Amino acid sequence: MNDHDTLFAQLSTLSASLVLLFGIALLWRRSLGAYIKAFRWQSLVLSLAFVMIGYFGHDPELYIIAAALLALKVFIIPWYLTRLQMRVGTEREVQPYVNIATSLIVAGLLVMLAYAITRPLVMVSKLPTRGAIPLAVGLIFVGLFVIVSRRKALTQIVGFLVLENGIALLAALCTYGIPLIVELGVFLDVLMGFLVMQIIVYHISSTFESIDVEQLSQLKH
Amino acid sequence: MTGYLLEIGQALLALLLAPGLTGFIRWVKARLQGRRGAPPWQPYYDLRKLFGKDVVVSKNASWLFRFAPYMIFASTLAVTMIVPLVAAPLPFDAVGDLLAVVYLLLLGTFFLALAGLDPGTPFGGMGASREMTIAAIAEPTIALAIFGLAVGAGSTNLGRIVAQTLANPGGVINPGHLLGFSALFIVMLAETGRMPVDNPSTHLELTMIHEAMILEYSGRYLALIEWAAALKLLVFFSLLSNLFLPWGVATALTPGALGVAVIALALKLAALAVTVAVLETRLAKLRLFRVPELLAVSFVLALLSVTSSFLLR
Numbered sequence: 001m002n003d004h005d006t007l008f009a010q011l012s013t014l015s016a017s018l019v020l021l022f023g024i025a026l027l028w029r030r031s032l033g034a035y036i037k038a039f040r041w042q043s044l045v046l047s048l049a050f051v052m053i054g055y056f057g058h059d060p061e062l063y064i065i066a067a068a069l070l071a072l073k074v075f076i077i078p079w080y081l082t083r084l085q086m087r088v089g090t091e092r093e094v095q096p097y098v099n100i101a102t103s104l105i106v107a108g109l110l111v112m113l114a115y116a117i118t119r120p121l122v123m124v125s126k127l128p129t130r131g132a133i134p135l136a137v138g139l140i141f142v143g144l145f146v147i148v149s150r151r152k153a154l155t156q157i158v159g160f161l162v163l164e165n166g167i168a169l170l171a172a173l174c175t176y177g178i179p180l181i182v183e184l185g186v187f188l189d190v191l192m193g194f195l196v197m198q199i200i201v202y203h204i205s206s207t208f209e210s211i212d213v214e215q216l217s218q219l220k221h
Numbered sequence: 222m223t224g225y226l227l228e229i230g231q232a233l234l235a236l237l238l239a240p241g242l243t244g245f246i247r248w249v250k251a252r253l254q255g256r257r258g259a260p261p262w263q264p265y266y267d268l269r270k271l272f273g274k275d276v277v278v279s280k281n282a283s284w285l286f287r288f289a290p291y292m293i294f295a296s297t298l299a300v301t302m303i304v305p306l307v308a309a310p311l312p313f314d315a316v317g318d319l320l321a322v323v324y325l326l327l328l329g330t331f332f333l334a335l336a337g338l339d340p341g342t343p344f345g346g347m348g349a350s351r352e353m354t355i356a357a358i359a360e361p362t363i364a365l366a367i368f369g370l371a372v373g374a375g376s377t378n379l380g381r382i383v384a385q386t387l388a389n390p391g392g393v394i395n396p397g398h399l400l401g402f403s404a405l406f407i408v409m410l411a412e413t414g415r416m417p418v419d420n421p422s423t424h425l426e427l428t429m430i431h432e433a434m435i436l437e438y439s440g441r442y443l444a445l446i447e448w449a450a451a452l453k454l455l456v457f458f459s460l461l462s463n464l465f466l467p468w469g470v471a472t473a474l475t476p477g478a479l480g481v482a483v484i485a486l487a488l489k490l491a492a493l494a495v496t497v498a499v500l501e502t503r504l505a506k507l508r509l510f511r512v513p514e515l516l517a518v519s520f521v522l523a524l525l526s527v528t529s530s531f532l533l534r
Contacts, residue, residue: 010394017396017529021522028518101517108521112528119532134532135396 005128008056012173015049016132016139019169020111023142023162027103030093035158036081039165043073046165050172053129057176065183069168072187077161077194084198085154088205098149110145111138129173136173139166153201153211157194164190223474224312228302231311234483235301235459239451240264242458242490247422249498264451271444279340279437289336290438290445296329297449297456305383306459307482308471314380319371322379323364326412326456329449330356337434348433351509355411355418355430358516362408362523369401369526370464379460383467393466397530400522402465407519409457411512413450416501418512428509455490462489 022042026035047066054062098106114137122130143163147156168186171178201211208215244261251258278286303317303325317325330352337349371377373392374385392398411418414431424432435446463470469485471478507515 006391010391013396013529014394014399017400017525020525021400024518024521028514100514104514104517104521108524111525115528115532135529 004056009128009131011052011056012049012129013131013135015045015052016135016169016173018045019049019165020135020139020142023139023146023166024104024107026146026158026162027107027142028100030100032081032085032092032152032154032158035093035155036078036085039081039158039161040074040078042162042165043069046169047074049169053172053176056128059176061180062172062176064180068184068187072191073161073165077191080194080198081154081157084201088154088201088211093150093152093155096150103145103149106145106149107142110141111135114138114141127174129176132173133170136166136170139163139169142166151212151214153197153204153213156213157197157201160197161190161194227308227474228311228313231306231308232298232301235306235452235455236298236448238487238490239455240268240448242455242494243451245491246494246498246501249495250422250501253498253502264447268444268448271439271447272441274440276440276442279342282340282437286336286339286437287442289332289339290442290449292332293329293336294445294449294452296325296332297452300325300456301452303379304456304459305380305463305467305470307479307486308474309383309387309467310380310472314378318377319364319367319379319382320377322456322460323360326363326453327356327360329453330412333434333446336438340437342437344433344436348430348436351430352434355512355516358513358520359408359411362404362516362520363412365520365523365527366401366404366408367460367464369397369523369530372527372530373397379464383463383470384472386464386467387470387472395530397526398465400526400529402461404519404523404526405457405461405465407515407522409461410497410500411516411519413454413457415497417504417507417515420506428506458490458493459486462486462493 019042022038022045026038026042029035029038047070050062050066050069054060054066096103111134115134118134118137122133125133140163143159143161143166146159146162150156150159164186168183171183204213204216205211241261241264244259244264247263248258248261300322302313303311303322305311334349334352334356337345337352339345367379367382368377370382370386374382376382376385386392410416414421419430419432420426420428421431423429424436426432431450435443438446463486466489469482469489471482
């Protein structure tokens with residue numbers, strides 16, 4: 001490996017671990033405001049990672065994707081989430097299904113699991129970014145875990161968005177960016193999915209006067 | 222022979238610097254909060270005053286109460302001889318490694334908790350139980366955070382780890398290093414009783430931890446415990462600075478290199494002290510039941526640090 005590749009490898013693992021770190025920081029927090037903030041920072045670091053991969057991987061298309069990501073996930077979605085939170089009222093994640101200390105340990109184990117299952121892939125790969133692949137898979141797991149372990153509809157949405165960030169990171173690391181049109185399609189998908197979820201949250205909130213999804217498992221209320 | 226002189230010199234340096242470090246943090250904090258504050262050398266006066274005072278011991282206290290301060294002081298002093306403060310391969314590297322550091326520190330904590338329980342006051346018992354709750358989660362994290370570096374260096378010897386990082390400076394920006402640093406930083410705050418975990422500047426507060434255990438102490442015993450607490454802070458600061466950013470540590474025992482090392486150590490300690498002071502000014506104390514969650518964060522960081530440095534070797 002030459003100097004260029006070594007630096008690329010180190011920067012990509014570094015940025016991937018920062019992105020993962022914000023995913024784990026999410027698990028420590030309780031209020032939705034803190035969730036949104038952590039997601040925002042994560043998306044910012046993610047778009048910087050895209051710029052970095054675009055620069056070292058000589059793929060200018062990634063700059064456009066990074067800009068779209070910045071606009072969508074650092075500004076538009078957090079802004080919508082904050083507005084949504086103001087509409088349905090601030091509810092804190094008081095008692096998640098899995099308590100906070102345990103969820104942190106579980107997140108650590110999930111990342112180790114990601115290391116274990118991506119090991120064959122990392123071993124055959126020749127990409128300089130291969131060291132960061134397990135971290136991206138780990139982030140996908142952490143996002144899934146946020147969805148299944150939290151009670152409030154809004155925090156589950158943030159979990160979904162984190163999961164999506166993980167997928168975007170994995171795509172960028174493995175292929176230096178899928179074609180621009182596909183990536184834009186994915187972004188549009190996320191935005192649509194998010195808008196649909198937002199409408200559902202309004203309905204949950206107006207029907208039950210709470211966004212605790214626990215209420216949905218009962219037939220009557 | 223020079224090696225042993227170096228060890229003694231290093232321990233003396235730590236003893237001399239430690240109260241000043243505590244005083245410096247207090248002074249910066251006071252300045253940040255808009256107070257004038259006591260001068261940074263105030264703890265030296267405090268220690269001299271305490272050593273000159275009589276000791277008052279409760280009638281219920283046993284020999285353990287009198288013995289514990291010496292034990293706490295001695296075990297912390299022993300750690301300063303293993304941790305590379307100014308020079309990297311130390312002659313005492315053969316005596317103890319990373320695990321010795323962790324368990325010597327734990328030995329001090331153990332005796333402090335016993336001494337808190339011994340006179341049978343409610344505050345002492347409360348403090349001891351809290352301290353143990355924290356220590357039980359914090360100690361393995363210290364070891365684990367440094368293991369991340371040890372994997373890279375191929376040795377648990379602190380001197381070897383420092384020498385290895387100095388020889389291979391590119392490794393500093395790898396994720397294992399960063400995660401390990403943040404893990405150790407959080408544990409440092411918990412172990413030395415700093416702000417989000419314990420408030421070092423109050424006595425008689427219901428949530429205190431360290432102060433609750435030493436409430437019964439006076440005179441030279443209190444002086445020894447305070448000095449040991451300052452030493453422990455210095456040990457953690459120098460672990461953080463010299464293991465993760467080892468520049469300036471002398472690899473050859475020449476007067477010039479040692480001089481540079483002492484200056485570099487002082488600068489790094491000052492930088493960390495300012496960071497801690499800023500943190501303490503900005504953060505509110507966590508509720509006691511959230512402390513294990515904070516420590517779980519640092520444990521996970523340490524775990525990830527070891528995993529990534531082990532698998533990316």
